[in-house]
Amino acid sequence: MLDVSGLSAGYDKLQVLHEIDLAVADGQLLAVIGANGAGKSTLLRALSGLLRPSAGRITLAGRELTGLSAEAIAAAGLAHVPENRLVFPSLTVSDNLALGGWTRRRDGTAVAARRAQVLELFPRLATRLDQPAGTLSGGEQQMVAIGRGLMAGPKVLVLDEPSLGLAPRLVGEIFAALARLKAEHELAIVLVEQNARAAFRVADEVVVMDRGRVVATGSPAVLADDDRVRSAYLGGNYSTATS
Numbered sequence: 001m002l003d004v005s006g007l008s009a010g011y012d013k014l015q016v017l018h019e020i021d022l023a024v025a026d027g028q029l030l031a032v033i034g035a036n037g038a039g040k041s042t043l044l045r046a047l048s049g050l051l052r053p054s055a056g057r058i059t060l061a062g063r064e065l066t067g068l069s070a071e072a073i074a075a076a077g078l079a080h081v082p083e084n085r086l087v088f089p090s091l092t093v094s095d096n097l098a099l100g101g102w103t104r105r106r107d108g109t110a111v112a113a114r115r116a117q118v119l120e121l122f123p124r125l126a127t128r129l130d131q132p133a134g135t136l137s138g139g140e141q142q143m144v145a146i147g148r149g150l151m152a153g154p155k156v157l158v159l160d161e162p163s164l165g166l167a168p169r170l171v172g173e174i175f176a177a178l179a180r181l182k183a184e185h186e187l188a189i190v191l192v193e194q195n196a197r198a199a200f201r202v203a204d205e206v207v208v209m210d211r212g213r214v215v216a217t218g219s220p221a222v223l224a225d226d227d228r229v230r231s232a233y234l235g236g237n238y239s240t241a242t243s
């Protein structure tokens with residue numbers, strides 16, 4: 001679905017990403033892990049067109065996205081849920097979701113179906129539709145941010161640190177929703193996560209980034225067997241059998 005090859009990008013004269021290769025198929029979740037400053041958020045910004053790549057290619061279902069504007073990339077089917085769950089705080093949950101479906105507003109049936117899907121995925125939101133989004137808990141705001149991304153009917157969802165600062169139970173709810181989105185809705189998902197243990201549980205494939213480069217790629221089981229990956233990101237006592 002999403003194919004990235006040789007992607008380089010940065011800010012002004014600072015090159016942050018160096019020849020990144022990755023791919024994610026329909027119904028698959030790719031987790032991107034790495035230390036602070038490894039370039040994970042920069043990678044997502046380059047994918048969604050917020051940052052223009054200096055080299056490399058990005059294709060979505062065979063269609064070239066490289067160099068397109070953020071609006072064109074969103075319209076092509078890539079939804080970016082940025083860090084810090086950016087909701088419109090004074091707008092209701094319902095209006096936040098409606099804004100996510102704005103580009104499809106002429107197709108009322110599709111928008112209504114998407115909204116029903118989001119509320120089924122996040123039942124907490126169904127009882128809070130008229131509440132200003134800024135008054136929700138952090139986890140509920142994250143659900144609104146993901147829901148808003150889903151309203152556009154994307155083919156690929158890219159998420160930046162959805163678990164940041166959330167209580168474990170809410171992290172569990174959000175990751176369970178991601179698992180359903182890939183399994184039941186065949187969505188391709190790219191998940192940037194600091195919480196590597198949680199990411200390993202839900203991922204089909206993991207990419208490890210270090211200083212702007214991909215330094216390891218593989219299934220969670222294979223990477224968890226790699227001593228360096230385990231000790232750096234998973235803690236010494238991690239086991240795929242008991243997690």
Ligand SMILES: Nc1ncnc2c1ncn2[C@@H]1O[C@H](COP(=O)(O)OP(=O)(O)OP(=O)(O)O)[C@@H](O)[C@H]1O
Pocket residue numbers: 011014016034035036037038039040041042043194
């Ligand atoms: N707007 C910007 N202008 C200049 N440099 C930036 C900008 N945003 C990020 N950087 C730099 O790019 C590098 C990668 O940052 P990035 O936020 O992509 O890392 P990250 O892996 O997402 O880190 P974290 O896990 O801490 O969020 C860092 O050295 C950072 O200082």
